Amino acid sequence: MSGENGEIRVLVVCLGNICRSPAGEAALAEAAAEAGLSITVDSAGTGPWHVGDPPNIQMIRAGDRAGLVVEGQGRQVTTAADMEGYDLILAMDRLNLRQLQQMAPWLSDRIHLYRSFDAEADSDEMPDPYGLSDAEFDLTVRRARAGARAVVSAIQSGLLP
Numbered sequence: 001m002s003g004e005n006g007e008i009r010v011l012v013v014c015l016g017n018i019c020r021s022p023a024g025e026a027a028l029a030e031a032a033a034e035a036g037l038s039i040t041v042d043s044a045g046t047g048p049w050h051v052g053d054p055p056n057i058q059m060i061r062a063g064d065r066a067g068l069v070v071e072g073q074g075r076q077v078t079t080a081a082d083m084e085g086y087d088l089i090l091a092m093d094r095l096n097l098r099q100l101q102q103m104a105p106w107l108s109d110r111i112h113l114y115r116s117f118d119a120e121a122d123s124d125e126m127p128d129p130y131g132l133s134d135a136e137f138d139l140t141v142r143r144a145r146a147g148a149r150a151v152v153s154a155i156q157s158g159l160l161p
Contacts, residue, residue: 008039008155009085012114013100014092017045017074020126021092022055023140024114026063026070027148028090035152043072044082046099050074056130062137068145080104083111088160090114090151092126115143117159118150 010028014020021043032039045051053074054060063070083089083104089111091097100111116124126143129136154160 006038008037008087010039010041010088010090010151011077011083011086012041012043012090012092013046013077013096014043014126015045015047015096015128016050016130017043017072017076018050018053018056019059019130019137020128020140020144021045022070022072023059023063023068023144024090024092024126024147025072026068027141027144028151030068031145031148031152035156037152037155039155042086044075044077046077046096048076051076056137058129058134058137059140062134062141065138066141066145068141070141077103080107083107086110088112088151088155093128094125112160114151115147117154118147121146121150 012021012024025041025043029041051074055070060070092114101108113124115121129140
């Protein structure tokens, strides 16, 4: 179900779409570009609180400190139709994973935890830095990049999508 020009379409999902998923989207786009992989990446949240908002300022600044451009506008996944155009859907934690799977059980084979492909990760979940220190946002960027490299590797090796 690849998009135009055979591009793989990926959706990265967290709760509010202002911290983890925008960082994951940026990191995945960066890792794919570095690997010469043609993908289209988008992000969304399962909750409605930040629809239309830019990413959290701490997340933007953490990205800036690391040389990662974190941008976008919050949007919400509300129906299965919001996911059907994607080859791969990456949830940041089990709560979001379950919500996405319940919303579209027939797409469960496309829905995975973002960090589950990173063999060196301390967890397959991405902790939410919202309301925490700048250091936690910096750590989120590092985790997003490591997870992104692992996802790209899994795509290149044929494990995904």
